Amino acid sequence: MTTYPVNAFTAPKGTYDLTPPDSATFLAVREALAAPLRRSGYGYIETPGFEHVELFSRGVGESTDIVTKEMYTLTTKGGTELALRPEGTASVLRAALERNLHKAGNLPVKLWYSGSYYRYERPQAGRYRHFSQVGAEAIGAEDPALDAELIILAVDAYRSLGLRDFRLLLNSLGDKECRPAYREALQGFLRGLDLDEETRRRIEINPLRVLDDKREAVRKQLVGAPALRDHLCEACKVYHERVRQLLTAAGVVFEDDEKLVRGLDYYTRTTFEFIHDGLGSQSAVGGGGRYDGLSEMIGGPALPSVGWALGVDRTVLALRAEGVELELPAATEVYAVPLGDAARDVLFDLVTALRRAGVAADFAFGGKGLKNAMKSANRSGARFALVAGERDLAEGVVQLKDLESGDQTPVALDAVVEELRARRG
Numbered sequence: 458m459t460t461y462p463v464n465a466f467t468a469p470k471g472t473y474d475l476t477p478p479d480s481a482t483f484l485a486v487r488e489a490l491a492a493p494l495r496r497s498g499y500g501y502i503e504t505p506g507f508e509h510v511e512l513f514s515r516g517v518g519e520s521t522d523i524v525t526k527e528m529y530t531l532t533t534k535g536g537t538e539l540a541l542r543p544e545g546t547a548s549v550l551r552a553a554l555e556r557n558l559h560k561a562g563n564l565p566v567k568l569w570y571s572g573s574y575y576r577y578e579r580p581q582a583g584r585y586r587h588f589s590q591v592g593a594e595a596i597g598a599e600d601p602a603l604d605a606e607l608i609i610l611a612v613d614a615y616r617s618l619g620l621r622d623f624r625l626l627l628n629s630l631g632d633k634e635c636r637p638a639y640r641e642a643l644q645g646f647l648r649g650l651d652l653d654e655e656t657r658r659r660i661e662i663n664p665l666r667v668l669d670d671k672r673e674a675v676r677k678q679l680v681g682a683p684a685l686r687d688h689l690c691e692a693c694k695v696y697h698e699r700v701r702q703l704l705t706a707a708g709v710v711f712e713d714d715e716k717l718v719r720g721l722d723y724y725t726r727t728t729f730e731f732i733h734d735g736l737g738s739q740s741a742v743g744g745g746g747r748y749d750g751l752s753e754m755i756g757g758p759a760l761p762s763v764g765w766a767l768g769v770d771r772t773v774l775a776l777r778a779e780g781v782e783l784e785l786p787a788a789t790e791v792y793a794v795p796l797g798d799a800a801r802d803v804l805f806d807l808v809t810a811l812r813r814a815g816v817a818a819d820f821a822f823g824g825k826g827l828k829n830a831m832k833s834a835n836r837s838g839a840r841f842a843l844v845a846g847e848r849d850l851a852e853g854v855v856q857l858k859d860l861e862s863g864d865q866t867p868v869a870l871d872a873v874v875e876e877l878r879a880r881r882g
């Protein structure tokens with residue numbers, strides 16, 4: 458006999474099930490985050506939930522927490538090393554290169570996506586092992602207007618949901634011209650600090666990430682670290698200034714944040730993060746930046762690119778923190794309540810006809826009595842109930858009840874669909 462651990466029938470640690478009614482909000486948030494992209498020339502892309510491990514170790518970076526600690530890896534029966542995707546950018550770029558989208562003539566290739574991502578992190582409020590992002594990537598163009606476009610689209614997406622208390626942090630990480638010299642200067646500074654073994658290793662692999670260390674003992678020592686701002690080359694300075702100007706012209710408020718490095722190795726020049734102050738320690742609701750070298754890192758041609766990913770779970774939490782209730786259309790507009798077997802058949806047909814006519818309709822299944830069925834009708838959120846018994850059928854009508862006002866009127870069977878279409882406006 459197989460024995461199961463006691464918790465085999467609960468959701469795994471760090472995950473949660475999305476169920477009605479909350480799932481409706483989640484879906485609406487995902488839609489709202491994607492909506493600005495759809496009307497800005499971004500095409501939808503879907504990639505597999507898993508990839509070759511190497512894509513991420515090369516693409517996301519050997520020194521990142523994501524690759525060293527957080528990837529869910531597995532070996533297939535055939536011996537292939539795979540990882541559940543911890544983020545979207547590397548996969549999307551891989552797919553674009555593999556499908557030669559960058560050779561189709563139109564650069565940048567603009568893509569958006571939405572899906573689940575997996576990181577073996579320590580779960581806490583707002584931090585899950587399975588979470589959801591909406592992302593966008595603009596591949597193959599170096600243009601500050603493209604960086605600005607993406608940032609503006611994210612801001613517009615948050616605003617369209619009614620979110621107010623978010624802040625945009627902005628930084629430039631330099632490029633392959635100026636970053637090496639800065640890196641060396643920073644390494645020189647960091648090597649002189651009192652740091653643990655792991656952080657010392659990080660100094661050698663990706664010293665910029667040490668600047669991102671959240672621990673107080675480390676932060677204290679970082680005062681006086683060489684600033685990237687003082688090392689940016691002229692081209693990077695001009696580029697960054699242009700992004701800032703475009704954002705300002707679009708009415709986007711941002712804060713320059715020197716320390717913003719982000720957890721992925723591939724970023725160059727523009728980096729940004731959206732922070733929500735109502736979320737406690739897991740305050741990032743989205744982030745992104747430019748990754749001009751990533752394509753070459755994963756075996757492609759030089760394709761300067763920029764992108765972002767917005768966290769759907771955390772955006773839902775941010776809305777809750779601000780007390781924003783989304784106005785969601787009722788899932789059911791009409792609820793049919795049959796009284797007796799003959800009425801069941803007639804109303805069931807009517808519900809099918811309503812659905813086919815585009816009216817969201819549901820039915821009192823399971824032979825409920827009138828009282829219970831009316832309770833279900835109210836709970837469904839429907840504005841109208843259709844009630845019919847034998848007497849109504851004999852007269853060729855059903856009773857159309859407005860559940861808000863309580864008014865009830867008989868409507869001829871063959872006029873019900875039209876009447877409801879008219880009433881819902």
Ligand code: AMP
Binds near residue numbers: 770771
């Ligand atoms: P990143 O890919 O780390 O830049 O993350 C982009 C966004 O995804 C973050 O700003 C979060 O909103 C969200 N996110 C990242 N990791 C998690 C997680 N473990 N749980 C929930 N949301 C996450």
